[in-house]
Amino acid sequence: MRKKIGIMTTGGDCSGLNTVIQRLIDGCRLRKWDIIGIQDGTDGLYANPAKTIDLTNDVFQFASSHLAGSILSNGHDGVMNFEAAAHAGKLSAFNKRLQKSLKDLNLDAMVLIGGNGSLSLAHTYNEIYSGLQLVCIPKTMDLDIPLTDKTIGFDTAVQQLSYYAEQLSLIARSHHRWFVIQAMGRACGSLALHAGVAVGADAILIPEVKFDVDNLVKHIKQSKRDYGIIMVSEAISIRGHSGKPADMISRALSAANIPNRTSFSEHLQRTGDTTASDRILAMGFADTALKAIENNETNVMTALQNGEYKTVSLSDFFNAGRKVKDPNIVGVMTSNRYVEPDDVLLQIATDMGIYIGEKRK
Ligand code: F6P
Secondary structure, eight states, rough: OOOOOEEEESSSSOOTTHHHHHHHHHHHHHTTOOOEETTTTHHHHHHSSOOOOEOOSSSGGGGGGSSSSOOOOOOOSSSSHHHHHHTTTTTTHHHHHHHHHHHHHHSSEEEEEHHHHHHHHHHGGGGGTTTSSSEEEEOOOOOTTTOOOBBBBBBHHHHHHHHHHHHHHHHHHHHEEEEEEEOOTTTHHHHHHHHHHHTSSEEETTTEEOOOHHHHHHHHHTTOSSSSSEETTTTOOOOOOSSSHHHHHOOOOHTTTTTEEEEEEEGGGGSSSSOOHHHHHHHHHHHHHHHHHHHTTEEEEEEEEEEEEEEEEEEHHHSSSEEOOSSSSSEEEEEEOOOOOTOOHHHHHHHTTBBSEEEEO
């Protein structure tokens, strides 16, 4: 049966979105389905009429689907979106408008490519998607989505941060200084952990493991080297100190006469050519999402578990994570995943002499 599919990218972008979009277009063409893209995420869906682009005829140059960003765009800062609507006390009207836009578009299914915030909202305000099949594809550079071993964008972010750290380690040596590098990742330490291990950092500090600054200093001094990399997650804190995490650690090192500089690669971590691993994942998730639509599934998320592509229900996704308050929407919870205490990389890092902290939280 000919179907009409809508796709949308929401939340912070990451590399790999264009590959998923391209693969969804390829898969729809194969099935002779129509496919439209919602532009600017929920901003575009809120617009009247909704901002859409016909994707049935390929809009991509073949060579560009590996580039970072989203050809559909993810939305503007500060316009009408879930946060702004909640802030203005107009969430219910906002949700109704999204629901009406989807109805007007006459879609059979919507593929929502989003992070844990977007997926949690899709679960919580599920009525928005009533009357159509909702299939979500997990993307985030933070790897903080429960029930899937991989998320689109994480591998490329690890690659970007590792490249950046490696370049800095070269000049750290020539100036006999340490670089404290701050990794993104929101509340989850996965990006710092993976990139730190990838470059053989001397220390990796993440929110999931308690650390002691005096022991970090001791570790650096005992290394008998005068240069190296300290990888710090943006989510760590030190009681009684304020400011950016990398700056806090830098000040502690300076106080112990360890020459150092801080470095923030910020959104460069979110860009970069999509790695082969993320492109393969994009292909797997696009295929899984389209098959889920064929099987009449709804309210599901694609997932990779122990090498197997599958779907899991949005409610299982939501229930599996640790629930934290959405910082921007009162009363809404987000389902989060963190580095688990038994994560094999924690043990490997410790065994390989990397200072990773004292005790798993
Ligand atoms: O969730 C993705 C992410 O890049 C986080 O790692 C980071 O904390 C945040 O988004 C940055 O958001 P913004 O682009 O709004 O500065």
